[in-house]
Amino acid sequence: MTEIKISSHFDEKDILFINTVKGLLCDSRVKKMKSFTQHGNISTYDHCLMVCLYAYMYAKRLKLKIDPKALARGAMLHDFFLYDWHKQAFTPDGLHGFSHPVTAERNARNTFWLSKKERGIIINHMWPLTLTRIPTSTEAWLVCIADKYCSAKEALMKKPY
Numbered sequence: 589m590t591e592i593k594i595s596s597h598f599d600e601k602d603i604l605f606i607n608t609v610k611g612l613l614c615d616s617r618v619k620k621m622k623s624f625t626q627h628g629n630i631s632t633y634d635h636c637l638m639v640c641l642y643a644y645m646y647a648k649r650l651k652l653k654i655d656p657k658a659l660a661r662g663a664m665l666h667d668f669f670l671y672d673w674h675k676q677a678f679t680p681d682g683l684h685g686f687s688h689p690v691t692a693e694r695n696a697r698n699t700f701w702l703s704k705k706e707r708g709i710i711i712n713h714m715w716p717l718t719l720t721r722i723p724t725s726t727e728a729w730l731v732c733i734a735d736k737y738c739s740a741k742e743a744l745m746k747k748p749y
């Protein structure tokens with residue numbers, strides 16, 4: 589009998605990335621993002637997942653040395669602001685576009701233990717809109733770029749994925 593080894597396509601880092609994403613996708617607190625629309629008909633939960641997958645794909649294509657766990661956690665929580673920004677453009681933290689990384693980082697930090705790198709991925713993902721909050725790690729740059737790409741697709745296309 590031929591044995592199919594699906595796992596042979598994945599290396600150790602891939603497995604760590606997949607397991608970290610899976611764990612977060614099943615978390616009831618992360619699932620709250622399903623209730624909010626990000627762009628078009630895409631929820632914040634799906635947006636974060638797509639940013640996460642694109643950021644990891646960029647890292648693989650460019651053969652970049654990254655921490656897969658930090659990338660997965662930072663990307664999955666980068667928009668963990670937990671409100672409908674279409675109804676609430678102004679928040680106690682300020683104008684949504686500029687302030688939501690601060691809100692998301694605080695919510696994420698209050699919900700999960702986060703490393704300095706993971707906090708940086710979240711808080712700096714809106715650069716260059718947030719002029720002084722510049723990505724400081726490879727993982728943060730990947731999420732920042734993947735976020736722009738996914739946001740544009742979601743805003744402009746009827747079926748972005």
Ligand SMILES: [Fe+2]
Binds near residue numbers: 666667688714
């Ligand atoms: Fe964002």
Ligand SMILES: [Fe+2]
Binds near residue numbers: 635639666667735739
């Ligand atoms: Fe985003």
